[in-house]
Amino acid sequence: MADVATAAKPSEFVAQLQAANLHPLWDRFRTITPVKPQPKDPPLLWRWRDIEPFTERAASQVPIDDVERRALILVNPAFAGDTVTTSNLIAAFTVLDPGDRARPHRHTFSAIRFATRAEGAATIVNGRRCNMHDGDLILTPPMCWHGHINESDHRIIWFDAANIPLLRTLDANFFEPGDPKANQFWMVDEGEEKLWTEPGLVGTELDYPATHSPKYHYSGAATRRLLAALSPGADGSRTVRYTNPATGDAVMPALDCYAVRLSKDRATRPKRTTCNMICLVVSGMGRSTVGEHTFDWSQHDVFSIPHWTLASHTAKGGDADLFVVSDKVALERLDLLREEYQ
Ligand code: GTQ
Ligand code: FE2
Numbered sequence: 001m002a003d004v005a006t007a008a009k010p011s012e013f014v015a016q017l018q019a020a021n022l023h024p025l026w027d028r029f030r031t032i033t034p035v036k037p038q039p040k041d042p043p044l045l046w047r048w049r050d051i052e053p054f055t056e057r058a059a060s061q062v063p064i065d066d067v068e069r070r071a072l073i074l075v076n077p078a079f080a081g082d083t084v085t086t087s088n089l090i091a092a093f094t095v096l097d098p099g100d101r102a103r104p105h106r107h108t109f110s111a112i113r114f115a116t117r118a119e120g121a122a123t124i125v126n127g128r129r130c131n132m133h134d135g136d137l138i139l140t141p142p143m144c145w146h147g148h149i150n151e152s153d154h155r156i157i158w159f160d161a162a163n164i165p166l167l168r169t170l171d172a173n174f175f176e177p178g179d180p181k182a183n184q185f186w187m188v189d190e191g192e193e194k195l196w197t198e199p200g201l202v203g204t205e206l207d208y209p210a211t212h213s214p215k216y217h218y219s220g221a222a223t224r225r226l227l228a229a230l231s232p233g234a235d236g237s238r239t240v241r242y243t244n245p246a247t248g249d250a251v252m253p254a255l256d257c258y259a260v261r262l263s264k265d266r267a268t269r270p271k272r273t274t275c276n277m278i279c280l281v282v283s284g285m286g287r288s289t290v291g292e293h294t295f296d297w298s299q300h301d302v303f304s305i306p307h308w309t310l311a312s313h314t315a316k317g318g319d320a321d322l323f324v325v326s327d328k329v330a331l332e333r334l335d336l337l338r339e340e341y342q
Helices: 004-019 048-061 164-169 191-196 220-229 328-333
Strands: 071-074 090-096 101-107 111-117 121-125 128-131 137-140 146-150 156-162 175-177 238-241 256-262 271-273 277-290 293-297 302-305 311-326 339-341
Touching: 048 071, 048 090, 090 146, 111 277, 121 137, 128 191, 220 238, 220 256, 256 277, 271 311
Parallel strands: none
Antiparallel strands: 071 090, 090 156, 101 146, 101 175, 111 137, 111 156, 121 128, 121 146, 238 256, 256 311, 271 339, 277 293, 277 302, 277 311
């Protein structure tokens, strides 16, 4: 006999539980333990041609001395105004005018920058000068001091990415500003980066942290040479993982990077994974189908592949190169990485 009185009881009971700082599991079990991941964000494409005018405006309107970094972060509105590109990750474009110095700092989040139009810029990481050339990847691992400088005669723009949202979720960010007037910070050469430039050769008495790559600078020319030397897989694609040369693992504790070359007109097998990815189009043109969305992309466009969303990519008109930054290693370390092909 389900009368009105007994039907009303659970909600009254729930209200009393809530007033006592208790929640019943039974009426919200499905919500708090979904049967599969539920990304908040649909995939999104940011076109370089839409971003570029804003980089120009940022350079002319925002003095570098007034800001920590002159970076334009790519945001998905699905995160309701929060500064997130896709779960756990942000991507941005950073602009430096000739003579600009982005002051040194360090933090617990992991970050990378990838040289799109950055010939002539340099990032100094822990006392090593890393001169940026086309397609170079530069790491700023957790708590490594870093600053940027443009000593060229032209405006410089690069792509960067970081796991700031992950560290905000964990509330594990620490940040230390450096001394903006400390000139000696900038007065360095490549320093110990020399110890990590010969693949397969490692000094035996070196002292370096095991937590992240001791190599900070990965050459674009070397990456392109290796991509060209690899034989394409069954779907025509070739993938290079950027690794810690001392361990063979991902470059940083929770940020993982890949270079992918797609063969003309060959669609990659649709795949979904529990990790999140941001793809930068390094060169070429193509089309990606990510979940329900299809994006036509060209050089320096960026698109997101939210976790557990099927993605397939095809180069058009020639081969195409993508740079992919992901939180894959974070999921791996928690034993939460699942990958599935359609
Ligand atoms: O270059 O130091 O886009 O700390 C976001 C945070 C760049 C950087 C970003 C950063 C940096
Ligand atoms: Fe930084």
